[in-house]
Amino acid sequence: MIPVKSTEEQRREYTRAIIEKWETATPDQKRRGRDWYAIAHEIALEISGGNAKKGAGVLAALSANTSWPENCRLARKAFTDGTATGHVRDALTKANRIMAGTDPTEVLPMTLKTGWFYLCIENPEHPEAVVIDRHAHDIAVRQVYGQRDRGLGAQGRYNTLANCYRAAAQAIGEIPSKVQAVTWVAHIERKS
Template identity: 60%
Template structure:
């Protein structure tokens, strides 16, 4: 287990790491990161006949351990054809419940990555939503941890890192989801071809 402590010194170091990654973004990376969730929102609306909440819920339900192209391919197929396959049963069951009319907030773990991913896509202006995946973790701690367990299933650890992104966003005058998405673009492009896994959510 990778250590994530709650000392003020460690917290401040994580915030500084996030801000440093933000400031290293090229203009192109900044533009792509800034528009990422808005583009995802438009996609969610398109695949669910204008119902962005349903589309976002299905995308989020099917996001774990999938690249974005694969995630969206599966979500589009579910929304357009009703075919549920290509993922773990738990993810497929959640997607089926959302397609059947259940509100995503009643289906997804709202205080974890999947629920936050839904929130950020469903409402890109959400002032609190921030997705902490393995890349967001590594940006904050300042190290690439490959296949090691980051402990993000722990609410305490997830919330600590989410708080760091919210604090970085406050200092930058940005939304937490924007800071996360811009730094995610920067980081995943840095590690591309380094032997680590690709940019999966």
């Protein structure tokens, strides 16, 4: 697990690892990664009847520990049925509050993964939003942690990695969410 307060050299190394992963991405992986949040935004619009905030909020609320296809299925079903089901109580409560009209920023943990996921889906061109999940972590530390705890619930650790993705994005000339998505695609499709 990385330190909550990383040194400047550690942060530079995490940023280098992110840039190197970006450079290993194929043109097809870069295209798909760059399009990922724009496609998610379209899904949010479609399932919510045109309300990107609401659709993105429900997708984010139901995202924890689910694959993207399952996340979309649960969110689509929630809008179709008028109530969220099939997830843990906390996620369902958040999704139902958002569907009832509460602003997602009042419901979601905006300083951690779920909140940032909402922002990336709601606005795929957001200049600062970046999602730090287990894959983003593993890319930055150049090690696959498997089921080991990464400690991403610690705000300092999460912010360190988010800032490294922002620094990598600036060096690459891209927005942070696209760097995260491209590197995510390259990482999960890596040859072991």
